[in-house]
Amino acid sequence: xxxxxxxxxxxxxxxxxxxxxxxxxxxxxxxxxxxxxxxxxxxxxxxxxxxxxxxxxxxxxxxxxxxxxxxxxxxxxxxxxxxxxxxxxxxxxxxxxxxxxxxxxxxxxxxxxxxxxxxxxxxxxxxxxxxxxxxxxxxxxxxxxxxxxxxxxxxxxxxxxxxxxxxxxxxxxxxxxxxxxxxxxxxxxxxxxxxxxxxxxxxxxxxxxxxxxxxxxxxxxxxxxxxxxxxxxxxxxxxxxxxxxxxxxxxxxxxxxxxxxxxxxxxxxxx
Amino acid sequence: xxxxxxxxxxxxxxxxxxxxxxxxxxxxxxxxxxxxxxxxxxxxxxxxxxxxxxxxxxxxxxxxxxxxxxxxxxxxxxxxxxxxxxxxxxxxxxxxxxxxxxxxxxxxxxxxxxxxxxxxxxxxxxxxxxxxxxxxxxxxxxxxxxxxxxxxxxxxxxxxxxxxxxxxxxxxxxxxxxxxxxxxxxxxxxxxxxxxxxxxxxxxxxxxxxxxxxxxxxxxxxxxxxxxxxxxxxxxxxxxxxxxxxxxxxxxxxxxxxxxxxxxxxxxxxxxxxxxxxxxxxxxxxxxxxxxxxxxxxxxxxxxxxxxxxxxxxxxxxxxxxxxxxxxxxxxxxxxxxxxxxxxxxxxxxxxxxxxxxxxxxxxxxxxxxxxxxxxxxx
Numbered sequence: 001x002x003x004x005x006x007x008x009x010x011x012x013x014x015x016x017x018x019x020x021x022x023x024x025x026x027x028x029x030x031x032x033x034x035x036x037x038x039x040x041x042x043x044x045x046x047x048x049x050x051x052x053x054x055x056x057x058x059x060x061x062x063x064x065x066x067x068x069x070x071x072x073x074x075x076x077x078x079x080x081x082x083x084x085x086x087x088x089x090x091x092x093x094x095x096x097x098x099x100x101x102x103x104x105x106x107x108x109x110x111x112x113x114x115x116x117x118x119x120x121x122x123x124x125x126x127x128x129x130x131x132x133x134x135x136x137x138x139x140x141x142x143x144x145x146x147x148x149x150x151x152x153x154x155x156x157x158x159x160x161x162x163x164x165x166x167x168x169x170x171x172x173x174x175x176x177x178x179x180x181x182x183x184x185x186x187x188x189x190x191x192x193x194x195x196x197x198x199x200x201x202x203x204x205x206x207x208x209x210x211x212x213x214x215x216x217x218x219x220x221x222x223x224x225x226x227x228x229x230x231x232x233x234x235x236x237x238x239x240x241x242x243x244x245x246x247x248x249x250x251x252x253x254x255x256x257x258x259x260x261x262x263x264x265x266x267x268x269x270x271x
Numbered sequence: 272x273x274x275x276x277x278x279x280x281x282x283x284x285x286x287x288x289x290x291x292x293x294x295x296x297x298x299x300x301x302x303x304x305x306x307x308x309x310x311x312x313x314x315x316x317x318x319x320x321x322x323x324x325x326x327x328x329x330x331x332x333x334x335x336x337x338x339x340x341x342x343x344x345x346x347x348x349x350x351x352x353x354x355x356x357x358x359x360x361x362x363x364x365x366x367x368x369x370x371x372x373x374x375x376x377x378x379x380x381x382x383x384x385x386x387x388x389x390x391x392x393x394x395x396x397x398x399x400x401x402x403x404x405x406x407x408x409x410x411x412x413x414x415x416x417x418x419x420x421x422x423x424x425x426x427x428x429x430x431x432x433x434x435x436x437x438x439x440x441x442x443x444x445x446x447x448x449x450x451x452x453x454x455x456x457x458x459x460x461x462x463x464x465x466x467x468x469x470x471x472x473x474x475x476x477x478x479x480x481x482x483x484x485x486x487x488x489x490x491x492x493x494x495x496x497x498x499x500x501x502x503x504x505x506x507x508x509x510x511x512x513x514x515x516x517x518x519x520x521x522x523x524x525x526x527x528x529x530x531x532x533x534x535x536x537x538x539x540x541x542x543x544x545x546x547x548x549x550x551x552x553x554x555x556x557x558x559x560x561x562x563x564x565x566x567x568x569x570x571x572x573x574x575x576x577x578x579x580x581x582x583x584x585x586x587x588x589x590x591x592x593x594x595x596x597x598x599x600x601x602x603x604x605x606x607x608x609x610x611x612x613x614x615x616x617x618x619x620x621x622x623x624x625x626x627x628x629x630x631x632x633x634x635x636x637x638x639x640x641x642x643x644x645x646x647x648x649x650x
Contacts, residue, residue: 163368166360166361167339171362
């Protein structure tokens with residue numbers, strides 16, 4: 001496919017990409033800097049990656065973050081899907097409007113307020129701040145995102161599919177498991193991914209709800225920034241960016257091959 | 272299943288000893304303030320192909336959904352095989368439904384769609400395999416078993432939906448506008464296929480449709496519905512030839528309705544419909560009328576003969592002017608305005624080529640029909 005692009009298009013594309021990726025590129029380049037000074041290039045080195053691996057504080061924080069993200073996004077997905085289900089399916093029940101408003105409120109609520117109110121709650125009920133409180137907090141705020149994603153799928157879901165399942169002998173629970181869930185699975189998975197990434201990079205709420213024993217990676221990075229930017233952080237960020245990039249590319253390739261396979265099947269189907 | 276043809280025609284509704292499969296007793300359904308169904312009494316017999324016919328919003332779908340278990344009656348009782356089915360949830364009823372949208376499970380292959388109900392019923396692998404293959408053969412889908420629903424055509428999807436709903440061997444199969452999504456030619460083929468399958472399996476079918484032609488073609492009996500009520504339940508022939516109201520006459524097929532007053536009684540009654548016009552002479556066919564009563568006379572277009580002169584053997588002849596001609600190939604319909612202003616539709620088959628050119632717009636013609644041609648209606 002060789003289509004010459006106009007000068008205007010080339011310029012906009014370049015500017016746009018530069019705007020988005022230049023800062024990250026700079027960060028990645030400097031992660032291989034051998035100097036301790038972040039802004040002075042002194043030659044190629046991978047020493048900061050080595051130091052990062054020896055830095056237990058960072059590794060601990062990464063481990064905490066990962067656990068929090070996996071657990072909270074999973075709980076948020078279950079709760080968010082249930083909430084979406086009820087809101088889409090039960091058109092009439094007492095307090096429906098209130099409930100739906102309350103589900104979506106955290107979307108627009110400033111994080112500081114969410115964080116603060118959770119902190120007050122945890123203190124009030126005497127729950128020690130630690131990994132559990134972060135998980136609870138993250139579940140709370142990411143659940144509404146899951147709910148939004150899943151309910152937009154459920155709205156277009158053909159109700160008669162569930163009725164057909166009931167008609168063919170499924171209990172309502174079985175109908176959900178055998179028919180509804182497999183069909184809405186892509187939305188549920190993307191809801192989970194959204195919750196997962198939100199939890200990964202949350203700083204504000206985590207700083208309200210974390211305790212001394214449980215620091216997440218964003219908090220760790222942010223607090224070490226106050227002591228000056230260490231090249232270790234560049235290395236850490238480069239690793240994160242690489243993981244995300246690989247994930248995005250793999251997801252794109254998988255969905256592309258799926259589309260291709262479906263097209264082949266459809267072509268065969270017409271024979 | 273014993274499918275030997277019985278010598279007597281299939282008509283259990285005329286047999287007082289016959290036991291209905293389904294019995295509606297005073298069934299009323301309300302949604303809030305809206306009454307969807309009002310005092311429905313209905314019997315459907317085993318092996319019947321029963322059609323619920325009516326315009327959208329007449330309650331026919333609600334009636335069907337109550338049989339499937341997706342709605343419960345507000346008042347009254349529905350008996351299925353001697354059992355009150357109100358408390359039985361859909362998954363416990365010996366009833367299956369073919370949905371209007373087909374509702375095929377998109378993530379499952381044709382094979383797995385058909386096997387779905389059998390698996391839920393906990394049957395063993397070999398039984399499921401044998402049954403699914405039987406259904407595939409019945410609906411001629413053998414070579415599509417591994418396809419997903421999005422990889423087959425609309426007609427094939429319709430057959431998968433049918434196979435899936437028949438797989439469990441239900442006592443009663445409900446079909447919700449099953450052919451609505453198919454084009455006309457395919458629809459006609461499928462209608463005969465449905466009848467064939469119904470005969471082969473011996474299942475009782477209840478079909479919901481707004482297409483009167485479809486109801487007439489497939490059904491052993493038709494229930495015409497309007498605004499939550501049953502207007503008439505009868506065989507297609509009776510519904511067509513002896514409708515019990517203007518609504519039914521008008522809903523099924525084409526009809527001209529002449530409004531008039533009974534002005535003579537006897538073997539034939541006379542219905543005066545306009546000043547200075549000879550009254551329409553007709554047999555009443557059992558309808559009780561009194562002198563001076565206002566009645567409606569309904570006559571089908573094909574019962575009327577169109578000619579340049581009055582037909583010598585027909586008791587009724589009246590002159591009018593052609594205002595419209597619809598040429599449909601096999602037949603032509605004439606819209607004729609009588610001198611009284613009354614519009615009458617008449618239909619002539621085009622048995623001879625170019626015969627249609629015999630009459631044209633604004634021609635004066637005579638319309639003639641016999642004493643048995645029309646129906647006297649009081650409502």
